[in-house]
Amino acid sequence: KNQVEQSPQSLIILEGKNCTLQCNYTVSPFSNLRWYKQDTGRGPVSLTIMTFSENTKSNGRYTATLDADTKQSSLHITASQLSDSASYICVVIVSDRGSTLGRLYFGRGTQLTVWP
Amino acid sequence: DTEVTQTPKHLVMGMTNKKSLKCEQHMGHRAMYWYKQKAKKPPELMFVYSYEKLSINESVPSRFSPECPNSSLLNLHLHALQPEDSALYLCASSREAGARGYGYTFGSGTRLTVV
Numbered sequence: 001k002n003q004v005e006q007s008p009q010s011l012i013i014l015e016g017k018n019c020t021l022q023c024n025y026t027v028s029p030f031s032n033l034r035w036y037k038q039d040t041g042r043g044p045v046s047l048t049i050m051t052f053s054e055n056t057k058s059n060g061r062y063t064a065t066l067d068a069d070t071k072q073s074s075l076h077i078t079a080s081q082l083s084d085s086a087s088y089i090c091v092v093i094v095s096d097r098g099s100t101l102g103r104l105y106f107g108r109g110t111q112l113t114v115w116p
Numbered sequence: 117d118t119e120v121t122q123t124p125k126h127l128v129m130g131m132t133n134k135k136s137l138k139c140e141q142h143m144g145h146r147a148m149y150w151y152k153q154k155a156k157k158p159p160e161l162m163f164v165y166s167y168e169k170l171s172i173n174e175s176v177p178s179r180f181s182p183e184c185p186n187s188s189l190l191n192l193h194l195h196a197l198q199p200e201d202s203a204l205y206l207c208a209s210s211r212e213a214g215a216r217g218y219g220y221t222f223g224s225g226t227r228l229t230v231v
Contacts, residue, residue, distance in 0.1 A: 031216040043122075043206050043222035044159075089158065093217040104217065106158035 003027045006090050006107035014115055017080055021110045023073040023090030031095035035064050035075045038087045038109070047075070047088075080114045087111050117142040120223035122207050128229045131197060137226045139190040139207030145221075147213035148190040150182060151206040153225075159206055165190060166213040197230045204228075 004025045013019050025033070032051045036044035048057045048064040050073070057064050063076045077084060090107040120141045129135050139148065147166050151159035164172035165184045173182075179201075181193040190207055207223040 034217070034220075036222075041204060041225070041227055043120075043224045045222070046220075093220075095216055103161060104220070108158055109156075111156075 004090055004092050004105050004107040006088075006110050008110060009108070010111040010113070012113045012115060013080055015080060015082055018076065018078045019080060019112065021075045021077075021088050021090075021112070023075070023107055025071050025073070025090070025092045025105070025107075027092040027094055027105045029095045030068060030071075031093045033064075033066055033073050034091045034093070035062070035073075036089045036091060038089055040086075044089055044091075077112075080112075082114050082116060085112060085114045118221065120207055120209050120221050122205075122223035122226050124226060125224065126227045126229075128231060129194065129197065130231055131199070133197075134193070134195045136194065137192040137205055137207075137228075139192075139209075139223055140188055141209040141221070142188055143209065143219065143221070144187075145209035145211055145219060146187060147210045148184065149208040149210075150190070150192055151208065153204040153206055163192075164213055171213060194228075197228075199230050202229045 007022045032049055034049050035047045037047055038044040047062050048059050050057050050066045052068050061078045066073045087109040089109040092105045123138045149164050150162040152162055153159040161174050162176045163182045168184045179196050183191040204225045204227055206225045210220040211218040
């Protein structure tokens with residue numbers, strides 16, 4: 001079972017609408033959680049980074065929330081644009097320096113399509 | 117400079133060819149990584165270099181050979197690849213391996229096709 005689960009797997013919305021993507025994780029010990037945007041055939045680009053003590057973080061039209069107690073995060077996109085069409089990946093980084101050295105735990109991503 | 121630069125962006129190679137992928141960063145990061153990503157799947161870690169030393173090899177076949185000539189450069193040498201090795205190869209760097217991902221940055225990737 002994947003330790004980082006994202007939903008929905010895919011989403012289609014109309015331009016200008018808002019949407020929320022979900023991420024649930026079981027990875028521990030938790031250090032920080034990141035949301036990345038990945039265009040097809042390109043590398044992931046960081047949108048937000050949230051540590052244990054942060055509940056909300058915004059980056060332009062992107063707002064991420066984190067509930068470390070329930071191990072849930074969400075990414076809210078407001079006023080969607082055609083260029084928002086991409087895969088959105090939730091990534092959890094652990095704080096253990098042992099066998100998890102250098103490892104990121106990836107969700108499978110939510111494929112967002114914005115239609116005009 | 118806050119980027120990880122990968123070259124080439126696209127590569128088509130035959131199964132008998134030898135080629136190399138290159139990755140460069142000038143952020144002073146001491147950890148560098150190679151990932152393989154198949155379509156619609158998350159990236160899979162291949163190798164981790166920490167202070168120019170190989171610290172993690174995720175049981176990657178020997179036809180993939182990493183090299184870290186210095187703290188800014190990371191190469192991936194390819195030889196006798198199979199068609200199923202076709203994928204997006206991503207390089208990443210971070211301040212230090214295990215430092216909770218501080219400064220973790222991905223390159224734009226090399227799209228590799230093996231024919």
